[in-house]
Amino acid sequence: xxxxxxxxxxxxxxxxxxxxxxxxxxxxxxxxxxxxxxxxxxxxxxxxxxxxxxxxxxxxxxxxxxxxxxxxxxxxxxxxxxxxxxxxxxxxxxxxxxxxxxxxxxxxxxxxxxxxxxxxxxxxxxxxxxxxxxxxxxxxxxxxxxxxxxxxxxxxxxxxxxxxxxxxxxxxxxxxxxxxxxxxxxxxxxxxxxxxxxxxxxxxxxxxxxxxxxxxxxxxxxxxxxxxxxxxxxxxxxxxxxxxxxxxxxxxxxxxxxxxxxxxxxxxxxxxxxxxxxxxxxxxxxxxxxxxxxxxxxxxxxxxxxxxx
Numbered sequence: 001x002x003x004x005x006x007x008x009x010x011x012x013x014x015x016x017x018x019x020x021x022x023x024x025x026x027x028x029x030x031x032x033x034x035x036x037x038x039x040x041x042x043x044x045x046x047x048x049x050x051x052x053x054x055x056x057x058x059x060x061x062x063x064x065x066x067x068x069x070x071x072x073x074x075x076x077x078x079x080x081x082x083x084x085x086x087x088x089x090x091x092x093x094x095x096x097x098x099x100x101x102x103x104x105x106x107x108x109x110x111x112x113x114x115x116x117x118x119x120x121x122x123x124x125x126x127x128x129x130x131x132x133x134x135x136x137x138x139x140x141x142x143x144x145x146x147x148x149x150x151x152x153x154x155x156x157x158x159x160x161x162x163x164x165x166x167x168x169x170x171x172x173x174x175x176x177x178x179x180x181x182x183x184x185x186x187x188x189x190x191x192x193x194x195x196x197x198x199x200x201x202x203x204x205x206x207x208x209x210x211x212x213x214x215x216x217x218x219x220x221x222x223x224x225x226x227x228x229x230x231x232x233x234x235x236x237x238x239x240x241x242x243x244x245x246x247x248x249x250x251x252x253x254x255x256x257x258x259x260x261x262x263x264x265x266x267x268x269x270x271x272x273x274x275x276x277x278x279x280x281x282x283x284x285x286x287x288x289x290x291x292x293x294x295x296x297x298x299x300x301x302x303x304x305x306x307x308x309x
Contacts, residue, residue, distance in 0.1 A: 004303065005038070005060075005061030005062040005087075005302055005303070005305070006038065006039055006061055007038070007039045007040075007041070007058075007060045007061045007062075008033050008038045008039070008040050008041075008060055008061065008062050008063070008064050008302055009040075009041045009042075009043055009055070009056060009060035009062075009063045009064070010026050010029055010030045010033070010040060010041070010042050010043065010063075010064045010066055011026070011043050011045050011063060011064070011065050011066060011067050011072065011077065012025065012026025012027065012030075012042060012043070012044060012045070012066045012067065013026070013044035013045055013046075013067070014045045014046075014067045014068070014069065014070075014071050014072045015045075015046065015047060015070070015071055016067075016068060016069025016070040016071055016072065016073075017069055017070075017149075018068035018069035019068075019069075021068055021276055021278060022066055022067050022068045022069075022072065023044075024278045024279075025066040025068065025276050025277040025278055025281070026042060026064075026066035026067075026277075027042070028277050028278060028279070028294070029064055029066050029277050029298050030042050030064075032294055032295040032298040032299075033064070033295075033298055033299070033302065035295060036295050036298070036299050038302070041055070041060065043055040043056070045067060045071070045072065045077065047071075049080070052080070056084070056086070059084075059086065060086070061087070062086075062087045062088065062089070062302050062305045063081055063086050063087065063088040063089070063305070064088070064089050064298070064301065064302060064305075065077065065078075065081075065088050065089050065090050065274065066274075066277060067274060068274050068276065070100075070143065072274060073096060073099075073100055073272075073273060073274040074096060074097055074100035074143065075093040075094065075096040075097030075100070078091070078092055078093035078096050078308065079093045081307070082307060082308055082309040083309075085307055085309075086307060087305040087306055087307050088305055088306070088307070089248050089249075089301045089302060089304075089305045090246075090247065090248045090249065090250075090273055090274055090301070091244075091245070091246040091247045091248065091250065091273040092245070092247060092306075092308030093308060094245060094308075095244045095245040095246045095247070095273060096273050096274075098244050099244055099246065099250075099270075099271045099272070099273045100143050100273075101142060101143055102140065102142050102143070102174050102270055103119075103121050103142055103174055105240075105244065105270065105271060106119065106268075108243060108244065109239075109240055109243060109244075109268060112239060112243050113239075114236050114239060114240060114243075114268045115236075115264075115266065115267050115268060116176075116267055116268045116269065117138075117176040117177040117178075117179050117255070117267050117269070118176070118177045119174055119175055119176035119177065120132070120133070120174075120175050121142065121172050121173070121174055121175075122172065122173055122175050123171055123172055123173075124171055124172070124173060127139065127173060127175070132175055133175055133177070135153050135154055135155045135156075135157065135178075136152060136153060136154045136155060136178035137152075137153050137175055137176060137177060137178050138150065138151070138152055138153070138175070138176045138177075138178050139151045139152075139153060139173055139174075139175055140173065140174050140176070141173060141174070142172050142173060142174045152178060179255035179257055179267050180257055180259070181255055181256045181257040181258045181259070181265065182198055182200075182223075182225075182255070182256045182258055183198065183199040183200075183201075183253070183254070183255060183256075184196055184197065184198055184199070184223055184225070184229075184233050184253070184254040184255070184256050184266070185197050185199060185251055185252065185253045185254065185282050186233050186234050186236075186237035186251065186252050186254070186286075187237075187249065187250070187251045187275065187282065187283040187286045187287070188237050188238055188241040188246070188249065188250045188251070188252070189248075189249050189283075189287070189292075189297075189300070190248070190249075190300075190304065191238075191242075192238075193234035193235075193237050193238045194283075194286040194287060194289075194290055195221060195222045195234075195286050195289055195290065196221075196222055196223040196225070196229075196230045196233050196234060197219050197220065197221045197222070197223055197282055197285065197286060198219070198220040198223035198224065198225065199217055199218075199219055199220075199282075200217060200218045200219075200220065201216060201217045202216055202217060202218070219282065219285060221285060221286060221289045222289070225256060225258075226261055226262070228261075228262050228263045229256055229261075229262070229263060229265065229266055231263070232263035232266045233252075233254050233256070233266050236252065236254070236266065236268050237250075237251075237252035237254075237271075240252050240268065240271050241271070244271065244273075246271070246273055247304075247306060247308070248301050248304060248305070249275060249283055249297075249301060250271055250272060250273050250275065251271070251272045251275035251282060251283055252268060252269075252270070252271045252272070253268075253269045253270055253271075253272070254266055254267060254268055254269055255267045255269060277294075277298070283297070284297060
């Protein structure tokens with residue numbers, strides 16, 4: 001058995017659209033680890049690789065990766081840590097890179113029977129040229145998390161879904177059929193799907209603001225849904241985690257068309273390999289429902305960290 005780590009470096013911040021959330025996640029994880037007896041170094045990661053190397057000297061026993069979005073969740077930082085031979089939390093480089101690409105993830109998971117909304121990849125110019133599929137449909141960046149940039153295009157909308165001047169999420173977008181119904185999410189911890197949460201935003205849909213602003217959404221744990229629906233969401237979450245080769249903790253998001261009372265109404269949307277660890281985050285909430293405290297969750301992640309080469 002690997003000796004219990006004593007010194008943990010927590011990576012937080014970064015340069016993605018989710019920087020502020022990462023700062024909160026990292027601070028919460030660092031605080032819990034200190035309270036559990038670890039020596040903790042917090043590192044606000046920038047694009048300066050030399051600065052990161054200096055901050056990781058002397059070498060920590062484990063790196064807790066609390067980065068979200070590009071640079072921290074897409075295999076970039078994972079590759080650096082693998083080269084350095086450091087153990088780190090969450091998924092490795094390959095799983096992280098695949099999961100961050102929504103289209104690639106959908107194609108891979110559809111090959112093992114995971115149902116997802118019908119969709120297509122389009123360029124920004126194609127979207128600007130007019131409705132690319134019958135409304136309603138969902139437009140989302142192909143490689144962002146936390147609902148960054150997501151828009152629902154409804155029949156009769158009289159505005160362009162993409163602002164050519166302000167759009168900064170890449171040249172391609174994922175267009176998906178809109179699934180009516182409810183938002184569900186499932187956390188996976190190691191080889192175990194925890195439970196199912198239903199998320200009810202108080203207005204609109206579960207966007208970035210609703211995720212990280214207190215009072216913008218209600219979380220129902222466990223979700224009030226038929227057992228067949230709960231079982232299917234948990235089955236697909238665990239299958240997604242295993243198929244992509246994820247490690248540690250992940251979280252998969254779903255839509256349930258509640259007009260369909262059996263498992264056929266559950267659709268996979270995306271998998272998050274670096275789910276949030278803020279006071280409003282869904283994974284710690286599901287763990288707490290099962291009697292796992294925030295500190296116990298964070299310590300488990302550190303004790304199960306690995307180098308993926």
